[in-house]
Amino acid sequence: MDWDKLRIFHAVADAGSLTHAGDTLHLSQSAVSRQIRALEESLGTTLFHRHARGLILTEQGELLFEATMSMTRKLDGAAARIRDSEEHVFGELKVTATVGFGTLWLAPRLVKLYEKYPDLKIDLILEERVLDLPMREADVAIRMKEPSQSDLIRRRLLNIRMRLYASPEYLEKAGMPQSLTELASHRLICQKTDQPQVAAGARLVQELLAQNISTMLTVNNYFGVLQGVLANIGIGVLPDYLTADHGRLIRVLPEIESGEVPVFIAYPEELRQTRRVAVFREFVLEEIQAYRRAQSEIRGS
Structure with missing residues (x-):
């Protein structure tokens, strides 16, 4: 099978348009169209449904596109290995x-x-x-x-595990909770349970919210939670890998933690x-x- 025709087919299938594929390949639309027709004739099948708004792969076209995608990935990997050398990484x-x-x-x-x-x-x-x-x-x-x-x-x-942490300044002002029930009198900083996060972290937050927490700060990622803790706003639910880089964090209620992640x-x-x-x-x-x-x-x- 002619690889040059396969290369053009792959570009058309990826772009969904003869014109856009031609721009990528630096070929005219008519030249691209001729190559696609020639490939279809050699295979004895139709590879695209032609519509006014573009091209859609037929079932046979999808099979061929899967094959050219695999070939492209392998070629990309080979090209990357060729460009790299033992002495120089770039x-x-x-x-x-x-x-x-x-x-x-x-x-x-x-x-x-x-x-x-x-x-x-x-x-x-x-x-x-x-x-x-x-x-x-x-x-x-x-x-x-x-x-x-x-x-x-x-x-x-x-x-890793999700645990409770606070700053020394916050604990000096608000006191260290000695039990889970005492957490209700503190401000909790965490992600909402319906936001994308590890399931173990979401389950821990659900358990904490069952303590009728009266005041909260919710942030959509752990970076924001950390900034809230460092700003002395409250007690945060954070991954334990932070302790190596943020030695001032104090763990609160050491018996409370998520499952392993x-x-x-x-x-x-x-x-x-x-x-x-x-x-x-x-x-x-x-x-x-x-x-x-x-x-x-x-x-x-």
Whole structure:
């Protein structure tokens, strides 16, 4: 099968338009149309339904598009490995993480990675939505649950829990609650249970709200919750990985915590040998080890 025709078919299927595909390929609309007709004739089938507003893939066209998507991903992976060398790491790496972990733990540590690899370009995508790694919405993901896709390489980094924390200034003014029932007289800072977050954190917030909390501050991510705690507004529900970087936080009601939340790093199989992915993976693993040492020192002090 003629790869040049497949390349043009892939561009048309992706754009849904002969004109837009032609712009991308720097070909005229008529040239693109001729190649598509020739491909359909060679396959003996129709690949697109023609409509006034654009093109829609037929069932046979969808099958071919799946094949060209797979070929494109493999070519992208090969090109990335060719561009990378053992001595020089450069180019763009798309990393996705949750807003909380990406903002509060990952981003402050990236300076160490840039010191080693100054030509690396990291596109950090922070959102709760799970991006599709096999479809290359991102190259690497750090997720608060094990990825379900079978064609991903994954590794558990650590387990975290959501706990209650406050600033020394707030506790000096409002007092340290000695029981869960006493929490009702304090201001709680947390995410709403209907907002995107780890299920264990939402369940903990639901348990706390059952204590008839009279005053609250709700924020849609843990970064905002942390800022509220540091501003002495109240007692916040926060992930325990913050304690390594925010030693002034005081844990409140140590017996209260969420269930364990696993943290995984994952990336597509075809990027296993890509240097950008490899150095990022090793960087994260090294930082996790340093974090664990810091946590051990905190517990031992």
